[in-house]
Amino acid sequence: MSDVTLDPAPPVDAPQVKRKNRFKSVFARDRKAQFGLVILAIFILGALLAPFLAPYDPNEMTLNMMSSPSGDNLLGTDDLGRDLFSRILWGTQISLFVGVATVTLALVFGVLLGVLAGYYGGWIDMVIMRYIDLQWAFPNFIIAVYLVAVFGTGLLNVIVAIALAFLDDFARIARSMVLTLKEEQYIDAARVQGFSDLRIMLRHILPNAMAPIIVQATVSVSYAILGEASLSFLGLGVRADTPTWGLILSDGRSFISRAWWLGVFPGLAIMLVVLSINFIGDALRDALDVRETDI
Amino acid sequence: MTALLRIDDVSVHFPIRKGLLQKQVGEVRAVEGVTLSLQRGEAFGLVGESGCGKTTLARTVLRLVDPTLGAIWFDGTNISDLRGKALAPYRKQVAAIFQDPFSSLNPRMTSGQILSEVLHVHAFDGSIPDRVSELLSLCGLAPRFADLYPHEMSGGQRQRVGIARALALDPELIVCDEAVSALDVSIQAQIINLLEELRVKFGLTYLFIGHDLSVVRHLCDRLAVMYLGRIMETGTSDEIFSSPRHPYTQALIDAVPAPDPDGEDAREHVNLAGEIPSPLDPPSGCVFHTRCPIAFSKCATDVPPLQRLGGHHAASCFAIDQNKKTTDPKIRNAKSQ
Numbered sequence: 233m234s235d236v237t238l239d240p241a242p243p244v245d246a247p248q249v250k251r252k253n254r255f256k257s258v259f260a261r262d263r264k265a266q267f268g269l270v271i272l273a274i275f276i277l278g279a280l281l282a283p284f285l286a287p288y289d290p291n292e293m294t295l296n297m298m299s300s301p302s303g304d305n306l307l308g309t310d311d312l313g314r315d316l317f318s319r320i321l322w323g324t325q326i327s328l329f330v331g332v333a334t335v336t337l338a339l340v341f342g343v344l345l346g347v348l349a350g351y352y353g354g355w356i357d358m359v360i361m362r363y364i365d366l367q368w369a370f371p372n373f374i375i376a377v378y379l380v381a382v383f384g385t386g387l388l389n390v391i392v393a394i395a396l397a398f399l400d401d402f403a404r405i406a407r408s409m410v411l412t413l414k415e416e417q418y419i420d421a422a423r424v425q426g427f428s429d430l431r432i433m434l435r436h437i438l439p440n441a442m443a444p445i446i447v448q449a450t451v452s453v454s455y456a457i458l459g460e461a462s463l464s465f466l467g468l469g470v471r472a473d474t475p476t477w478g479l480i481l482s483d484g485r486s487f488i489s490r491a492w493w494l495g496v497f498p499g500l501a502i503m504l505v506v507l508s509i510n511f512i513g514d515a516l517r518d519a520l521d522v523r524e525t526d527i
Numbered sequence: 528m529t530a531l532l533r534i535d536d537v538s539v540h541f542p543i544r545k546g547l548l549q550k551q552v553g554e555v556r557a558v559e560g561v562t563l564s565l566q567r568g569e570a571f572g573l574v575g576e577s578g579c580g581k582t583t584l585a586r587t588v589l590r591l592v593d594p595t596l597g598a599i600w601f602d603g604t605n606i607s608d609l610r611g612k613a614l615a616p617y618r619k620q621v622a623a624i625f626q627d628p629f630s631s632l633n634p635r636m637t638s639g640q641i642l643s644e645v646l647h648v649h650a651f652d653g654s655i656p657d658r659v660s661e662l663l664s665l666c667g668l669a670p671r672f673a674d675l676y677p678h679e680m681s682g683g684q685r686q687r688v689g690i691a692r693a694l695a696l697d698p699e700l701i702v703c704d705e706a707v708s709a710l711d712v713s714i715q716a717q718i719i720n721l722l723e724e725l726r727v728k729f730g731l732t733y734l735f736i737g738h739d740l741s742v743v744r745h746l747c748d749r750l751a752v753m754y755l756g757r758i759m760e761t762g763t764s765d766e767i768f769s770s771p772r773h774p775y776t777q778a779l780i781d782a783v784p785a786p787d788p789d790g791e792d793a794r795e796h797v798n799l800a801g802e803i804p805s806p807l808d809p810p811s812g813c814v815f816h817t818r819c820p821i822a823f824s825k826c827a828t829d830v831p832p833l834q835r836l837g838g839h840h841a842a843s844c845f846a847i848d849q850n851k852k853t854t855d856p857k858i859r860n861a862k863s864q
Contacts, residue, residue: 417631421692424589425645426618435644439635 258519268511271504279324286318290475298491308493310484316493319475320501326476327457328505330391334456335449337395342402343445347433349403350410361407364400372397376459380468387470394459398452405448409441416440443520450513454506461502477502529603530564531732532588532700537561537597537607538756539583543807555806557583559756559814560597562833565700570726570733572743572750572764574779578803580756581736585704588734589623590614602699619649622693626705628685632677638663638688639673645695662691667721683714690721694729703735707742719746740783744768749839752776755806755814758833762840773842775799775815813844821846 259265278285287306294313301308307316349360367375379393413419414437422432461478463469465485470476477498484494539558542551558580565571573581586592588599590606599607606617625631632641642659651658660670666687677685686706693701703722707715719742725731737743743750744764751761752775760773771777778799785791799818804810810817816826825845833843 417625417627418633420586420589420591421623421625421631421689422633423591424618424621424623425648425692426615427644427648431648436633440633 254519258515262511262515262518264511265515268508268515271508272512275324275501275505275508276328278321279328282321282325286315286321288315288318290314290319290322291473298487300491301493307497308491310480310491310494311487316480316497319480320477320498323475323477323480323498324501324505326387326470326474327460327478327502330387330394330460330470330476331453331457331505331509333391334394334398334459335452337391338398338452339402339445339449341395342399343406343438345399346403346406346408347410347437347441350407351414351429351433351437357407360403364403367397367400372455373459373462376463377466377468380463385468385471387474390460390463390469394456394463397459398456401448401452402445405444406441409444410437413437413440443517446520447513447517450509450516454509457502457505530600531567531602532563532565532734533600534561534563534584534588535598535600537584537587537594537599539580539587539592540595553807556756556809557806558587558594559809561753561756561758563751563758563761565732565734567699567732568726568730569749570735570747572735572737572747573753574737574740574743574750575753576738576779576803578755578806579753580806581753582704583756584753585623585702585734585736589621589702590617619696620699622696622698622701624686624689624693624701624703624706627709628682628689629677629709631689632685634677637674637676638668638680638691641688642673642692642695645692649696651696658695662694663688665694665725666691667717681714682710683717686710686714686718687721690718690725694725697729698731700732700734703733703737705736705738708737708739715742722746740768740780752779755803755809757814758843759815760840760842760844761833762836762842763838766836766838766840770840772836772840772847773815773844774819774821774846776842778820 259269292314294309296305296309297311297313299305299309305315305317307320309315310319345360345364349357375397376390376393379396380389383389383393419432419436422436427436457477460469460476461481464476464478465482467482469478480498481495481502484491484498488495537558538556538560541555541557543553543555544550545552561580561584563571573584575581583592587594587607590609594607597607598605601617601621604617606614609617632638636644639656639659642662643655646655646658656673659673663670663672668684668687668691672680672684672688677688680688689706706722707718710718722733723746726733733746735743735747747764749761749763750767752759752767752773754775760767760771760776767776768780771780799820801818804814804817810827812828813819813822813826813831816822819826823846829845831843831845833841834847835841836847
């Protein structure tokens with residue numbers, strides 16, 4: 233049948249389409265997003281270059297205790313005479329790493345569960361979603377505290393604990409997206425063409441479900457940073473000799489009436505990073521969400 | 528000559544479940560005991576108002592829905608209980624064109640990617656890019672369309688990409704589920720002509736689902752009229768349109784307005800009372816008796832069998848003989864004006 237000679241009708245020519253880069257155009261317009269990008273870039277650079285930028289060893293104790301910000305100690309020192317600027321700089325590494333690693337973990341496994349539940353339905357959906365419901369019944373932070381209490385402190389445990397606590401949000405969003413997208417005719421078309429379930433999920437459902445998931449991810453990065461800070465604040469975080477923002481804040485709280493800088497600077501660092509990531513998340517939502525409007 | 532596709536007494540029921548234990552509280556009888564056969568190379572139409580089960584029947588043929596009862600035979604093989612890999616040969620020979628050109632193409636893939644994916648999955652031997660250009664030009668699109676995303680094309684162009692996708696693997700049968708209903712009338716005509724052209728060129732068989740009688744009449748050799756999951760009447764397009772014998776078919780054809788306003792005014796109409804009943808609780812006996820202008824007592828108790836009327840023509844109605852003379856001339860008149 234395929235060897236019939238083809239005699240095509242004069243084809244319609246394709247219209248010229250100018251494709252704007254949506255990311256570029258959104259970020260070029262959005263001042264808050266620009267602010268976010270700049271601040272975040274500064275923190276990332278600071279984290280990477282901490283070994284070179286930090287004027288002191290973050291754990292080196294001196295007799296110069298509780299001194300206020302000055303030329304020698306840019307942000308002052310704490311009760312053990314450690315340089316606050318160096319500690320915050322080193323802490324950026326841990327905090328950003330925890331934020332990104334946690335969310336990556338939560339995203340991968342949460343989306344996996346959500347897509348399976350939504351795509352297959354039936355008892356698979358039932359089992360997965362009842363687990364997610366169970367988890368939803370507890371505040372995220374309580375789950376993280378519980379997991380760390382059971383498995384012990386330490387960087388890896390903190391990351392896994394926070395990731396597990398955040399997993400349900402991703403699972404829920406992914407599942408609801410899959411339920412909507414499953415009704416689209418291009419999914420029927422894919423099934424009629426004999427595509428495997430895996431291909432349909434990876435190539436046809438996931439790319440179309442990513443926009444809300446990415447937005448949730450940026451929000452979650454900031455919550456993860458706060459979560460790590462909160463765990464450290466409670467003494468359930470990373471080891472005591474690793475400076476993290478939460479730990480610095482926690483150590484400084486007893487002296488906050490005499491040394492304001494011990495509360496303000498680590499708090500400011502957390503706030504700036506969380507704010508920046510949220511601004512970027514908003515812009516990402518704008519850039520990803522509207523796919524039909526840029527004709 | 529054996530039929531390419533034989534739908535053999537197929538019923539599709541959807542259970543309605545409620546509560547924690549998912550107890551079945553009822554069922555929607557979307558398709559009820561339908562038997563049809565399509566010869567190789569013919570275009571077969573399936574018409575009826577929305578909710579009559581025609582799309583469900585199409586989805587059953589495409590194996591997107593499992594038949595509750597009955598079997599579907601394709602080229603001598605019963606495909607209604609094949610699953611997974613066993614279904615692959617059937618998937619290559621049967622393609623579909625969908626109703627909505629906006630939702631039938633993945634918005635994140637260019638038409639080139641959409642077309643090459645099918646070829647890739649089914650291990651097309653030959654140059655995939657060449658085949659993509661060939662498919663596009665078959666459907667009246669320049670090769671440059673391969674780089675466009677669905678939202679960068681018009682509805683008609685998108686539908687052409689959908690048709691190109693259906694042709695990709697040289698299928699035997701194409702199921703067109705309301706393939707032109709979502710398009711503008713002028714675009715409809717182009718797409719219908721394209722479908723006809725392709726059928727002749729490749730000897731395709733169409734199962735064409737539609738509610739627009741003039742489109743179905745134009746495109747199809749034979750057709751079946753469905754109502755509430757059952758076949759009311761079937762026959763060649765000429766048989767059905769020039770001498771409809773079932774009161775439902777007569778009402779459907781009558782509802783098509785005549786192009787001439789004077790003729791339209793002069794026409795007497797058969798108006799059907801009420802709405803299509805719920806397939807949750809279909810009427811007893813003949814499902815059409817609640818709205819039928821000529822129903823009598825037997826219609827409410829017994830299910831009328833499909834009676835042969837000569838040629839391909841058959842209708843399921845107890846009143847076929849009485850019904851013949853009353854409506855025939857009138858429909859003819861309306862059409863000849």
